[in-house]
Amino acid sequence: MSKEFHLQSVLVIDDDIELTDMLSTYLSGMGYSVNVKNDGEAGLSEAISGHHYDLILLDVMMPKMDGFDVLQKLRASHTTPVLMLTARGDDYDRILGLELGADDYLPKPFNHRELVARIKAIVRRYTLSAGGGTEQDLFINGIFLSPSRQQVKINDTALELTTTEFMVLRLLMLNAAQRVTKEQISLKVLGKPLQAFDRSIDMHVSNLRKKISAVVPGDKIKTLRGVGYMLLVE
Amino acid sequence: MFKKFNPTRKIMGRIFLWFWVTFLVTAAFAVVGTRFFFEELEVVDIKPQDVRALSAFASRIQRNNAKQIPLVNLLNRLERDRRWRLIAVNTNNKQIIAPSGPPLRNMDARALQNLIGQESAIAIKRGAVKFSGPLFFNYQGERYGLFSAKFDRAAQNKPSFLLLFIIAILTTTILSWLFARSLTSPILDIQSSAKKLASGQWDTRVGFASSRHDELGELARDFNRMAERLQTMWGAQKRLLADVSHELRSPLARLQMALGLAYQQNVDPDTLTRVEREADRMEALVAQLLTLSRVEAGHVLLTKQLLVDVLNDVFTDADFEAQSKNKQLRIAQVPKITVEVDSNMLCRAVENVIRNAIRHSRQLTSVAFEHDDAHWHIIISDDGDGLSVEECEKIFSPFYRATLARERESGGVGLGLSIAKAAVELHNGVICAEPQSDKGLKVTLSFPF
Numbered sequence: 126m127s128k129e130f131h132l133q134s135v136l137v138i139d140d141d142i143e144l145t146d147m148l149s150t151y152l153s154g155m156g157y158s159v160n161v162k163n164d165g166e167a168g169l170s171e172a173i174s175g176h177h178y179d180l181i182l183l184d185v186m187m188p189k190m191d192g193f194d195v196l197q198k199l200r201a202s203h204t205t206p207v208l209m210l211t212a213r214g215d216d217y218d219r220i221l222g223l224e225l226g227a228d229d230y231l232p233k234p235f236n237h238r239e240l241v242a243r244i245k246a247i248v249r250r251y252t253l254s255a256g257g258g259t260e261q262d263l264f265i266n267g268i269f270l271s272p273s274r275q276q277v278k279i280n281d282t283a284l285e286l287t288t289t290e291f292m293v294l295r296l297l298m299l300n301a302a303q304r305v306t307k308e309q310i311s312l313k314v315l316g317k318p319l320q321a322f323d324r325s326i327d328m329h330v331s332n333l334r335k336k337i338s339a340v341v342p343g344d345k346i347k348t349l350r351g352v353g354y355m356l357l358v359e
Numbered sequence: 360m361f362k363k364f365n366p367t368r369k370i371m372g373r374i375f376l377w378f379w380v381t382f383l384v385t386a387a388f389a390v391v392g393t394r395f396f397f398e399e400l401e402v403v404d405i406k407p408q409d410v411r412a413l414s415a416f417a418s419r420i421q422r423n424n425a426k427q428i429p430l431v432n433l434l435n436r437l438e439r440d441r442r443w444r445l446i447a448v449n450t451n452n453k454q455i456i457a458p459s460g461p462p463l464r465n466m467d468a469r470a471l472q473n474l475i476g477q478e479s480a481i482a483i484k485r486g487a488v489k490f491s492g493p494l495f496f497n498y499q500g501e502r503y504g505l506f507s508a509k510f511d512r513a514a515q516n517k518p519s520f521l522l523l524f525i526i527a528i529l530t531t532t533i534l535s536w537l538f539a540r541s542l543t544s545p546i547l548d549i550q551s552s553a554k555k556l557a558s559g560q561w562d563t564r565v566g567f568a569s570s571r572h573d574e575l576g577e578l579a580r581d582f583n584r585m586a587e588r589l590q591t592m593w594g595a596q597k598r599l600l601a602d603v604s605h606e607l608r609s610p611l612a613r614l615q616m617a618l619g620l621a622y623q624q625n626v627d628p629d630t631l632t633r634v635e636r637e638a639d640r641m642e643a644l645v646a647q648l649l650t651l652s653r654v655e656a657g658h659v660l661l662t663k664q665l666l667v668d669v670l671n672d673v674f675t676d677a678d679f680e681a682q683s684k685n686k687q688l689r690i691a692q693v694p695k696i697t698v699e700v701d702s703n704m705l706c707r708a709v710e711n712v713i714r715n716a717i718r719h720s721r722q723l724t725s726v727a728f729e730h731d732d733a734h735w736h737i738i739i740s741d742d743g744d745g746l747s748v749e750e751c752e753k754i755f756s757p758f759y760r761a762t763l764a765r766e767r768e769s770g771g772v773g774l775g776l777s778i779a780k781a782a783v784e785l786h787n788g789v790i791c792a793e794p795q796s797d798k799g800l801k802v803t804l805s806f807p808f
Contacts, residue, residue: 141609147616154623186605234612234642236635237619321680322710324672351675 132158133248134177138168138195139184139210148182155241165190172199179248183227184210185218193225200226206247206288210235223328228289229315230325246316251288263298266345266358268337270298279340289314290333293326297346297356306353330354370546374539382531390523400470405482409491409507413480416445417496417505430498434458447503448475448493456503467508475504544568545575549582559658561590596656600649607645614638640772647774650707651757654781659701661786666728666735667693669702670709674726677713681724686717689725696730698806700786708782708790711775712739712802719743719800733808740801751792751800755780779804 135157139145145161152159162168165187172181185192196207209222209230219230228247231240260272269278277284277294286294292314297305307326311319334346347355416437423433434445435458446463447456453472457463467485474483475493482491493504545568555563564586569579618635622628674690681688716724720741727738746754753759758773783790788806795801
């Protein structure tokens with residue numbers, strides 16, 4: 126990881142102009158460089174423009190192109206971390222967002238401290254996964270994971286994982302054949318203590334499973350009901 | 360077992376039976392009636408052996424001409440040989456000489472008197488009796504025509520009678536069935552549509568039955584109009600919920616952000632904390648209100664699943680919450696029963712009640728299960744301060760707070776149990792609370808299978 130100082134950049138895509146104004150001021154005050162787009166289309170083209178973003182804050186309810194569409198199109202080519210702002214407070218929204226590959230979600234209205242905590246957690250995860258140059262490559266049960274190259278391969282087929290999925294897999298592989306509790310995953314990957322009635326860990330693992338089983342049939346990750354997960358060695 | 364197949368429990372079966380029985384009775388009356396009242400006289404082929412037999416009798420009678428035996432006695436004697444009746448008719452005065460035995464029916468006698476003019480022998484039949492003749496002979500100066508009468512068994516058991524019966528049964532069955540079906544199939548069509556509509560498939564419409572031109576068609580069209588209206592209203596309701604949700608949350612989101620900015624700009628933190636607390640409370644309230652109205656709007660998706668599969672995650676999470684509060688949650692063995700529920704709604708109900716129990720418990724919250732043939736129950740009890748019987752009735756109404764101060768501390772907005780109640784009622788279930796004998800509150804969620 127480079128030690129020189131650089132501002133972490135955040136792209137905010139939300140149609141509420143008053144809110145984005147304040148968000149922009151607030152996040153700048155917290156030391157982020159912030160870019161704002163007030164509709165889905167502009168947001169998407171900015172996100173895939175080649176400009177590097179450490180994080181995208183993406184609202185769900187927007188005219189023209191909603192957050193899910195943006196996320197889906199973005200994920201076709203980019204693994205930039207995405208924090209969804211689900212306005213409807215609907216379980217369905219959260220689950221769909223996570224299914225489409227969002228790294229986390231934050232129901233609107235959100236507390237400003239919560240927002241910063243989530244942003245920090247995601248960005249830290251990202252830099253950890255991207256910059257872990259000294260960490261060894263892992264090869265377990267046909268899955269090859271390279272932290273330095275941020276790459277996962279099964280049978281020479283590269284897997285397109287989001288940062289969060291990558292980190293979950295890495296944690297499971299580091300503890301292969303051992304039980305990894307949801308609390309551990311939440312703390313080490315999402316950077317927050319596990320909350321009751323929160324399904325996001327399950328969604329990330331479920332996405333990971335789907336991506337793995339698309340390449341090789343059979344389940345490599347075992348669910349330990351009510352406890353957590355375990356990566357099978359064979 | 361019989362109940363299940365009892366046709367009178369279905370309109371189709373009843374209409375069918377009524378018409379079928381009516382058909383059959385009518386047909387039976389018609390057949391018996393015609394046989395009884397209009398027994399047709401019909402001419403049939405005379406059998407050569409009958410002619411031979413008759414002529415043999417005639418010649419035997421003539422051989423006895425010289426003796427002074429009355430003709431009746433002679434006929435009687437001859438009759439004993441054979442299983443026939445022999446009847447002689449005087450050609451002049453048409454007097455009938457029949458031996459002893461059952462008297463000849465009047466109409467038969469007339470028929471024979473008419474036949475006496477016949478030159479050669481023929482055979483006639485009335486019902487089961489076949490008359491053959493006449494064969495003429497002279498006896499003691501008079502000229503007679505000789506007839507034989509015998510029961511024509513073969514003819515009475517016409518093979519056609521059984522066939523006729525089967526055909527009658529078949530036709531009446533098919534006709535009645537078709538008729539009953541033509542009446543009930545549109546009803547069934549409307550019924551299945553109503554069932555689907557009730558389960559929340561708002562785009563359900565009655566199909567072919569609505570094109571009928573009778574009252575049932577009218578009913579189907581009215582049903583479709585009703586479904587149309589329901590769909591529109593449901594759509595409007597859903598849109599309103601989404602709009603209210605969005606419109607209420609946007610300013611709240613801005614408020615929270617403004618708070619963040621105010622903190623950043625070092626505005627008096629004590630004041631800000633108060634503003635923030637109220638904003639949080641408002642937010643929780645909006646969220647709960649929306650949940651309540653969503654549950655009360657009652658869109659359920661019932662699926663059959665094992666109870667333990669439905670509740671597993673809720674229990675895991677509740678256990679986690681109890682632990683984080685240094686309290687204990689004891690969950691009994693979940694019975695291996697299959698239930699038909701909307702898992703999301705059921706989880707919400709159980710979750711709200713358990714969280715409420717944990718919040719008010721001193722140390723222990725326990726969950727138990729009971730089930731019999733018709734119902735299953737989830738019983739959630741805590742060891743907290745409990746409530747009076749009057750309070751127990753009120754805790755499910757929105758915004759009711761038994762102990763105001765503590766509820767506010769714990770962050771509840773007073774809607775959790777109302778939501779639980781609505782969710783239970785969506786499953787046609789009942790929720791009730793009662794004080795426990797020793798300590799604490801016991802909430803029972805009961806559902807029909």
